[in-house]
Amino acid sequence: MSPEEFRIHAHKMVDRMADYLAEVEQYPVKSQVKPKEILNELPTDLPISGGSMDSIMIDFEKTILKGITHWESPYFFGYFPASKSGPSILAEMLTATLGSQCMLWATSPAAAELEERMMGWLKQLLHLPKAWQGCIQDTASTATLTALLTARERYSNFQINQAGFDGSKFRIYCSEQAHSSIDKAVKIAGFGIDNLVKIPTDSSLRLDVGLLEQAIKADLQTGLIPLFVIAAMGTTGTTAVDPIDKIGALCTSHSIWLHVDAAYSGTALMLEEKAWMGKGLEYADSFVFNPHKWMFVNFDCSIYFVKDSKSLVNTFSITPEYLRTEEDELVNNYRDWGIQLGRRFRALKLWFVLRYYGAEGLKTRIRNHCRWVEALALKIDKHPDFEVKAEVTVNLVCFRWKPSLAQSEQLNALNEQLMKRINDSGKMFLSHTKIGRDYVIRLAAGHPELTEQHLNHAWDIIQQTALAIE
Ligand SMILES: *Cc1c(COP(=O)(O)O)cnc(C)c1O
Numbered sequence: 001m002s003p004e005e006f007r008i009h010a011h012k013m014v015d016r017m018a019d020y021l022a023e024v025e026q027y028p029v030k031s032q033v034k035p036k037e038i039l040n041e042l043p044t045d046l047p048i049s050g051g052s053m054d055s056i057m058i059d060f061e062k063t064i065l066k067g068i069t070h071w072e073s074p075y076f077f078g079y080f081p082a083s084k085s086g087p088s089i090l091a092e093m094l095t096a097t098l099g100s101q102c103m104l105w106a107t108s109p110a111a112a113e114l115e116e117r118m119m120g121w122l123k124q125l126l127h128l129p130k131a132w133q134g135c136i137q138d139t140a141s142t143a144t145l146t147a148l149l150t151a152r153e154r155y156s157n158f159q160i161n162q163a164g165f166d167g168s169k170f171r172i173y174c175s176e177q178a179h180s181s182i183d184k185a186v187k188i189a190g191f192g193i194d195n196l197v198k199i200p201t202d203s204s205l206r207l208d209v210g211l212l213e214q215a216i217k218a219d220l221q222t223g224l225i226p227l228f229v230i231a232a233m234g235t236t237g238t239t240a241v242d243p244i245d246k247i248g249a250l251c252t253s254h255s256i257w258l259h260v261d262a263a264y265s266g267t268a269l270m271l272e273e274k275a276w277m278g279k280g281l282e283y284a285d286s287f288v289f290n291p292h293k294w295m296f297v298n299f300d301c302s303i304y305f306v307k308d309s310k311s312l313v314n315t316f317s318i319t320p321e322y323l324r325t326e327e328d329e330l331v332n333n334y335r336d337w338g339i340q341l342g343r344r345f346r347a348l349k350l351w352f353v354l355r356y357y358g359a360e361g362l363k364t365r366i367r368n369h370c371r372w373v374e375a376l377a378l379k380i381d382k383h384p385d386f387e388v389k390a391e392v393t394v395n396l397v398c399f400r401w402k403p404s405l406a407q408s409e410q411l412n413a414l415n416e417q418l419m420k421r422i423n424d425s426g427k428m429f430l431s432h433t434k435i436g437r438d439y440v441i442r443l444a445a446g447h448p449e450l451t452e453q454h455l456n457h458a459w460d461i462i463q464q465t466a467l468a469i470e
Contacts, residue, residue: 009053012057013057016057017089020072021072021086024070024072024073024074025073025074025075027065027068027070027073027426028070028426028427029069029070029073029075029076029423029426029427029428029429030069030424030426030429031067031068032066032426033066033067037067038063038064038066038067041063042063072084073428073429073447074449074450074451074454075427075428075429075454075457076428076429077428077430077431077442077443077445077458078430078431078442078444079431079442079444080236080264080293080294080396080444080446081293081294081444081445081446081447082293082299083291083293083294083295083296083297083298083299083446083448084297084298084299084448085296085353085356085357085448086356087349087352087353087355087356087357088297088298088349088352088353089298090352091298091349091351091352091353092298092349094348095344095345095346095348095349098345100345101342101343102334102343102344102345102347103333103334103335103340103341103342103343104325104333104335105327105331105332105333106327108345109331111347112331112332112333112334113331114347114348114351115135115136115332115334115346115347116332117347118136118347118350118351118354119133119134119136119303119305121354122303122350123305124359125270125354125359125362126266126267126269126278126289127269127270127275127278128269128278128281128305129281129282129307131307132305132306133309134287134303134304134305134306134309134337135332135334135337135338136301136303136304136334136343136346136347136350137288137302137303137304137338138300138302138340138344139181139290139300139302140179140181140261140263140288140289140290140302141184141185142302142338142339143286143288143302143304143338144181144182144185144230144259144261145181145184145188145189145339146286146304146312146316146338147228147257147259147286147304147306148172148185148186148189148191148228148259149189149315149316150286150306150311150312150315151227151228151257151259151285152165152191152227153311153314153315154257154308154311154315155170155225155227155257161315165190167189167190167191167195168191168192168194168195169224169225170191170195170224170225170227170228171195171197171215171216171219171224171225171226171227172186172191172195172196172197172227172228172230173196173197173199173212173215173216173226173228173229173230174197174199174207174229174230174231174232175198175199175200175201175206175207175208175232175235175242176198176199176200176201177201177205177207177232177236177237177238177240178198178230178232178235178261179232179235179261179263182196182230182261183196197215197219199211199212199215201240204240204390204391205235205237205238205240205390205435206240206241206242207231207232207242207243207247209246209247209250212229212247212250213250216250216254216256226254226256227256227257228257228259229247229250229251229256229257229258229259230260230261231243231244231247231248231258231259231260231261231284232260232261233260233261233262233265233266233277233278234262234263234264234265234266234268234277234393234394236264236433237390237398237434237435237442238389238390238391238396238435239264239265239390239392239393239394239396240390241265241277243280244258244260244278244279244280244281244283244284245279245280246280247280247283248280248281248282248283249280249283251283252283257285257286258284258285259284259285259286259287259288260281260284260286260287260288261288262287262288262289263288263289263293263302264289264290264293264294264394265277265289265393265394266287266288266290267289267291267293267294267295267366268294268366268370268393268394268395269289270359270362270363270366271363271366271367271370273367274370274394277393284307285306285307285308286304286305286306286307287304287305288302288303288304288305289302289303291303291350291353293446294366294369294395294446295353295362295366296353296362296365296448297349297350298349300344300346301346301349301350304338309337312337312338313337316335316336316338316339317336319336365450366395368450368452369394369395369445369446369450370394370395372395372445372450372452372455373392373394373395373396373397373443374392375452375455376443376455376458377392377397379459380397380399380459381399383463384404385401385402385404385466386399386400386401386402387399387400387402389435389438389440390435390440395444395445395446396442396443396444396445397442397443398433398435398440398441398442399440399441399443400415400438400439400440401414401415401418401441403470405470411439412437412438412439414469415439415440416432416439417469418462418465418466418469419431419441421465421468421469422461422465425461425465427461428458430442430443443458
């Protein structure tokens with residue numbers, strides 16, 4: 001494609017993108033297609049000769065768009081949001097245009113140095129320990145795996161990388177509410193899932209530190225090696241916050257690596273009133289949070305900090321001759337800070353977002369999301385036929401419909417039915433979790449252009465749909 005042809009199509013495309021952003025509330029939030037509907041519309045045969053951009057876009061409109069669930073809609077309240085924003089989308093266009101590979105300083109010095117500066121800005125924004133260093137990872141899953149591998153190597157003085165190991169002596173601990181990416185990382189790192197110890201939670205779904213201490217002591221007595229603890233700052237089910245200070249003190253006294261998984265709620269550390277969630281963070285050996293969830297940066301962008309960057313680099317550095325450069329001592333070669341060699345230029349979209357909104361613009365939005373969801377939770381809890389089922393710590397409310405005539409054993413089925421009806425209507429999108437045996441509906445509100453009216457309307461839809469079921 002020549003630059004001139006590109007210019008023509010790019011202008012059309014930007015118009016289409018702006019129309020989409022303006023009209024997104026008119027689409028059904030949840031895609032209404034049936035399984036295989038899209039697949040069957042796509043020709044089985046590979047195109048042999050090329051086609052025009054216009055014909056590709058016609059098929060995009062006809063076949064692809066109806067199979068999209070609109071995460072961009074302010075009425076998408078399911079899971080956790082996948083953030084994006086105007087400045088971030090524009091930066092992604094530039095990133096794609098440059099196509100830089102950001103593995104070494106020398107392969108794009110601006111990318112490496114912008115990344116280093118962004119990590120500094122984020123420490124200021126979230127009030128994180130000044131001595132931490134870090135880099136951008138693709139996902140929290142990768143960051144957690146990276147932490148686990150680094151802990152393994154630090155423990156063995158980097159000998160496991162050399163000689164291999166029998167993983168079955170090591171023990172890793174997290175709460176029963178911790179994210180499934182931890183199970184995956186434990187498997188990949190070679191410890192065996194039997195050595196992931198899931199500690200029960202207290203009545204607020206926070207890791208029970210007393211039970212953690214008992215588990216560690218019992219393991220020590222049988223000759224096992226407590227290696228790694230994951231504390232969640234915002235669990236995925238209910239955004240419960242584990243007591244990081246108490247867990248940290250325990251880890252320090254047993255020389256255990258503490259990893260803090262703040263994938264979602266980490267963004268809220270920018271608010272002074274949420275500083276309580278980070279109490280004890282100075283104990284952490286590693287910390288991850290995802291601007292791609294709730295800081296208006298497009299997927300993928302996961303921020304990974306460590307206390308000791310030397311251990312991290314020693315774990316991952318393998319410098320074959322053809323990748324050695326003159327500047328190795330002076331600069332960060334981020335290829336050595338994680339698993340991937342090739343790396344996208346992710347710092348650019350972070351820079352655009354931080355400059356466009358500024359700390360104040362971000363705080364205003366994040367604070368509003370938290371306040372509006374708290375207000376919604378109060379309304380839900382006041383309603384005689386609804387109840388809030390978990391403490392609201394940020395911008396997620398977990399609730400349950402409890403019509404007065406229903407038997408308690410019917411409630412799970414009723415709530416499932418309520419959520420399915422709402423999602424099938426296309427008006428908004430919710431997801432669910434289980435708290436104990438209870439089926440609970442989750443509403444997470446994190447769109448950058450969200451207003452309190454969106455949430456009021458969402459509450460109306462929930463009540464009206466429930467009424468229609470009764
Ligand atoms: C979403 C989430 C993850 C996984 O995030 P990815 O970036 O998709 O790997 C991990 N932990 C918590 C607490 C999460 O909410």
